[in-house]
Amino acid sequence: MANPTSKKNNSRLGFISETVAELKKVSWLSRREAFYLTGLVLIVAITVGAILGAIDFGFSFLVDELIIGE
Numbered sequence: 001m002a003n004p005t006s007k008k009n010n011s012r013l014g015f016i017s018e019t020v021a022e023l024k025k026v027s028w029l030s031r032r033e034a035f036y037l038t039g040l041v042l043i044v045a046i047t048v049g050a051i052l053g054a055i056d057f058g059f060s061f062l063v064d065e066l067i068i069g070e
Contacts, residue, residue, distance in 0.1 A: 029037070
């Protein structure tokens with residue numbers, strides 16, 4: 001009868017070795033590309049946040065003025 005513990009260990013080691021093999025196939029970004037794309041994501045996130053914040057402020061103002069009437 002096979003030892004179930006050794007089978008579990010072999011599958012874990014196999015998974016780790018397969019993961020390392022796949023990571024070696026990956027085409028990684030250069031440092032310059034990573035910085036550029038990170039900056040681009042930050043700019044887009046801040047811009048979208050500001051636009052959504054302005055829309056939220058506008059709707060809040062309309063609700064306060066038209067519905068609540070303060």
